Amino acid sequence: MNGMCVATYRCFDEKADFHKRALSIAVGLTVGSWTELPEARKAEMEKHLGKVLSVEVHEEAGKERYADIRIAYPDINFSRDIPALLVTIFGKLSMDGRIKLIDIDVSDEFRSAFPGPKFGLQGVRDLLGVHDRPLLMSIFKSVIGYDLANLQEQFYKQALGGVDLIKDDEILFENPLTPLEKRVEACMEAARKASEETGQKLLYAVNLTGPTSQLADNARKAIAAGANALLFNVLAYGYDVLHELSKDPSISVPIAAHPAVGGAYYQSPYYGIGASVLFGKLMRLAGADLVLFPSPYGSVVMPKEENMAVKEVLLAETDGLKASFPVPSAGIHPGLVPLILRDFGQDVVVNAGGGVHGHPLGTAAGGKAFRQAIDAVLAGESLEEAARKPGAEPLQAAIDAWGIRHS
Amino acid sequence: MNGMCVATYRCFDEKADFHKRALSIAVGLTVGSWTELPEARKAEMEKHLGKVLSVEVHEEAGKERYADIRIAYPDINFSRDIPALLVTIFGKLSMDGRIKLIDIDVSDEFRSAFPGPKFGLQGVRDLLGVHDRPLLMSIFKSVIGYDLANLQEQFYKQALGGVDLIKDDEILFENPLTPLEKRVEACMEAARKASEETGQKLLYAVNLTGPTSQLADNARKAIAAGANALLFNVLAYGYDVLHELSKDPSISVPIAAHPAVGGAYYQSPYYGIGASVLFGKLMRLAGADLVLFPSPYGSVVMPKEENMAVKEVLLAETDGLKASFPVPSAGIHPGLVPLILRDFGQDVVVNAGGGVHGHPLGTAAGGKAFRQAIDAVLAGESLEEAARKPGAEPLQAAIDAWGIRHS
Structure with a gap:
C-alpha cells in the first residue's frame, strides 16, 4: 500500500462491535479524535488519519468469537525505524485486552529505509x-x-x-x-x-x-x-x-x-x-x-x-x-x-x-x-x-x- | 542470594513431573549435562551449575495444574547486562511450552553493575x-x-x-x-x-x-x-x-x-x-x-x-x-x-x-x-x-x- 503501513490484528471478544473497535483503533492511534474536528481541520488531518481496511468477524458455535482487523497507518506519522513502527501500531494497543498483532505489511517507502540482509x-x-x-x-x-x-x-x-x-x-x-x-x-x-x-x-x-x-x-x-x-x-x-x-x-x-x-x-x-x-x-x-x-x-x-x-x-x-x-x-x-x-x-x-x-x-x-x-x-x-x-x-x-x- | 541470580517461573502442565522439569531447566540452561559427567569434571563444573531452589506444585480440583519453580543461575555464567540475564534465564526456555517468567532476584554482584535511576x-x-x-x-x-x-x-x-x-x-x-x-x-x-x-x-x-x-x-x-x-x-x-x-x-x-x-x-x-x-x-x-x-x-x-x-x-x-x-x-x-x-x-x-x-x-x-x-x-x-x-x-x-x- 502506498504511503501506509498495514497492521493486522486478531482480536477476541464475545460481544464487541468489532467495526467500532477497528475505527477507534484507526483514529485513536493516529489523530486521536476525529468526529468532533471542524471540517477545515479534517481536511488538514486527513493525511494523518488511520484507515480501517477490513474487519473479518469469525463467529462459530462452540468457538471463541474473534475478528481479524486490518488498519493502515500513514507513514507520515512515524519515523522509518522499527521501534517507531511498533510503538505506533502496537504500543498502547498491546495492553488493550485480548489482541494479537498477527501481520505487518510495510509500505515501499518505509521499507526503502532498510537495506535488509547484507548477504x-x-x-x-x-x-x-x-x-x-x-x-x-x-x-x-x-x-x-x-x-x-x-x-x-x-x-x-x-x-x-x-x-x-x-x-x-x-x-x-x-x-x-x-x-x-x-x-x-x-x-x-x-x-x-x-x-x-x-x-x-x-x-x-x-x-x-x-x-x-x-x-x-x-x-x-x-x-x-x-x-x-x-x-x-x-x-x-x-x-x-x-x-x-x-x-x-x-x-x-x-x-x-x-x-x-x-x-x-x-x-x-x-x-x-x-x-x-x-x-x-x-x-x-x-x-x-x-x-x-x-x-x-x-x-x-x-x-x-x-x-x-x-x-x-x-x-x-x-x-x-x-x-x-x-x-x-x-x-x-x-x-x-x-x-x-x-x-x-x-x-x-x-x-x-x-x-x-x-x-x-x-x-x-x-x-x-x-x-x-x-x-x-x-x-x-x-x-x-x-x-x-x-x-x-x-x-x-x-x-x-x-x-x-x-x- | 550470593553470586547467583534467581528466576521464578510459573509452569502449567496437567501431568508433568515438575521436579524433574525444574532439574532439567537448571542443568539445561547452565552446564548442559550433568549426570553423565565424570566426577572430576563435576567438581570443576559445580560452580557453573544451576540450582533448583524450590518447586511448589499447585493442584486443585477444577483448576489448572501448575508449579512455581525457582532456579538459581550462577553469575559466573553470564555477563552483567540485562540481555545476557534474559537470554540465560528465559531465552530458549521462553519457547518451551506454557511457562511464564514471574520473578527475578538478581545477586548483589550482578546489581552492582547497575547504577539504577539517576534521580x-x-x-x-x-x-x-x-x-x-x-x-x-x-x-x-x-x-x-x-x-x-x-x-x-x-x-x-x-x-x-x-x-x-x-x-x-x-x-x-x-x-x-x-x-x-x-x-x-x-x-x-x-x-x-x-x-x-x-x-x-x-x-x-x-x-x-x-x-x-x-x-x-x-x-x-x-x-x-x-x-x-x-x-x-x-x-x-x-x-x-x-x-x-x-x-x-x-x-x-x-x-x-x-x-x-x-x-x-x-x-x-x-x-x-x-x-x-x-x-x-x-x-x-x-x-x-x-x-x-x-x-x-x-x-x-x-x-x-x-x-x-x-x-x-x-x-x-x-x-x-x-x-x-x-x-x-x-x-x-x-x-x-x-x-x-x-x-x-x-x-x-x-x-x-x-x-x-x-x-x-x-x-x-x-x-x-x-x-x-x-x-x-x-x-x-x-x-x-x-x-x-x-x-x-x-x-x-x-x-x-x-x-x-x-x-
Whole structure:
C-alpha cells in the first residue's frame, strides 16, 4: 500500500462491535479524535488519519468469537525505524485486552529505509560455495565452563562431519575461559584443519554479546580475529540494534538471528506478536541473513502452520530485500530430514545440536549422518535404502537411535 | 542470594513431573549435562551449575495444574547486562511450552553493575520541590498533525492547571511540524509562562526517538534545548538501551519509561514475562526514574494484584538502587484519586490525559480538579465535601462528568 503501513490484528471478544473497535483503533492511534474536528481541520488531518481496511468477524458455535482487523497507518506519522513502527501500531494497543498483532505489511517507502540482509540466502550460499542442497548447521553441545582447547576440539569434530555452519551456544557470553577473539581464533583454526580433510568451507557464527553501544566494536574485533559469521540474540537487544549492525558496512559477515526470548511474544493465541511477524517480517527487515526459530518437529515446538508462515515470509520475493535463510531448530535428528525438506524445500538450514553430538558413533558421524540423509532425500531415495549403502553406517546408526518420522 | 541470580517461573502442565522439569531447566540452561559427567569434571563444573531452589506444585480440583519453580543461575555464567540475564534465564526456555517468567532476584554482584535511576523518586521530588503530596502528570491530547503553536498552547493550558509533569504522547516521533529541539523550546517557554502564574516548577518529558545509536545525541540535543525530562519507549528499544542512557552522565535529566508494547509480554497467564518483572524489576534496574504502567482503574487495565506488585518492586528498599516513581496510567479521572492514593500512598504520580483535556471547564480546570482531589484526600475530606468549597468548581464539574469510584 502506498504511503501506509498495514497492521493486522486478531482480536477476541464475545460481544464487541468489532467495526467500532477497528475505527477507534484507526483514529485513536493516529489523530486521536476525529468526529468532533471542524471540517477545515479534517481536511488538514486527513493525511494523518488511520484507515480501517477490513474487519473479518469469525463467529462459530462452540468457538471463541474473534475478528481479524486490518488498519493502515500513514507513514507520515512515524519515523522509518522499527521501534517507531511498533510503538505506533502496537504500543498502547498491546495492553488493550485480548489482541494479537498477527501481520505487518510495510509500505515501499518505509521499507526503502532498510537495506535488509547484507548477504541473504544467496550470499550465504555464495560464501560457502554450496548451491545445490540444503545447508547443515551444528551447535556446540556444552560450552559453559569449558576452555579453548575443549571448544576447539568440539568444533573440529563437528566440522569433520561436513557441516556448513557451526554456531555458538546463545548462552555463551564474554568469559575468561573462552573470550571472544581467542574463541574465534581457536575455532577458525579448527575450521581450517577440518577443511583440509573435508574440502569444504565453513561459517562459524560466534555469539555477539556485550553492552549495546559496544556490539559493533565487538563484531569488528571478532571479524578481525577471523570470524566469518555472527550469532545475535536480537529480541534481547531490540530489532533496531540488529538493523544498525546489519547496515554497518564494516560488519562484513552474515548475521544469524537467534530466537531467544521469542516465546514470550508468539505463544499465546490471544496476546503478543505472531511468529511470522516476530521471526519473519521484522527479522528480515532488520537484516538477519539467517533466522533461527522453533521447528514444528522437535522438543521446543511451534505449530506447523506458523512455521510455514515464517518460511514464506523469509523467502518471499520482496522489493529491495534479499531473502533470509530459514533455520528451523530444536529436536532435529537425521530421521526428520525428509520431513524438513518436504516442508521447507532446499532453501533451508538443517540445524542440530543433540542430533549431531548425541550420535552413537560420535560427533563427526553425527554430521555425516545428516549429510547422508540430505543426499538421500535429494536423490529421491528413502532413508532406509540409503542407510544400507556402503559407507552409510552413520545414517544407519542415526536411524537405529532416533528412528525416522514420516509425518 | 550470593553470586547467583534467581528466576521464578510459573509452569502449567496437567501431568508433568515438575521436579524433574525444574532439574532439567537448571542443568539445561547452565552446564548442559550433568549426570553423565565424570566426577572430576563435576567438581570443576559445580560452580557453573544451576540450582533448583524450590518447586511448589499447585493442584486443585477444577483448576489448572501448575508449579512455581525457582532456579538459581550462577553469575559466573553470564555477563552483567540485562540481555545476557534474559537470554540465560528465559531465552530458549521462553519457547518451551506454557511457562511464564514471574520473578527475578538478581545477586548483589550482578546489581552492582547497575547504577539504577539517576534521580529516582526523591530526585524527581527534589527537582520539583514537592515532597508532601503525590505528583500530577498530564499527557498531550492530540499531537500528530499539530504544529508548534498548537502544542505550545496545549502545553500552557495543561501547565496552568498545576500539573507537575507533562509528557509527550509516545507516538510523537521526529517530524517536520514539531521537531525535537523546536518542540522543547516551545514547550519550555510555555512552562516558564505558566510558572509565572502558578508559581510551581514543571518537568516536560519529551519523547526520545530515533535510531538506537543516535538516542544519546538526541537526548543531549533535547537537554541543550531546555528539556528537563525524557520519555522513552523502553520495550521497543531494549532494556540495555535504557541502561546505557541512564548511566550516561551527560544525560542529566530524569527518564520516564513508557510501557508501549508491554502488553505483548505480561497479559497471558501462561506465557511471557510478569508485570512486576517487566515494569518493576527490570525497569528500575535499567534506570527508569519514573515508570508508567497500565492502572487497574481505567480502560487499559492490569489486575489490581499485579499493579500492587509493580508498585512494591519500584519502591522497595534495595541496596544501591534509588526507588522509581510508579505512574499507573490510562483511564484516570479526579474521581479515582481516593482509590489511587489508598492503593499507592503518596509516592505515586497521578497521570491523566482525557481526564485533564476532557474536563467540562477546559484543560486548565482539568488539572485543577485533580489537584483539588489530591488535596482533599490528603486533608481527609471526601471529594463530595471538598467539591462544595469555594473555588472548587473544577472538582465539582469533574465529579459531575465522571463520578467518584469508591472501590
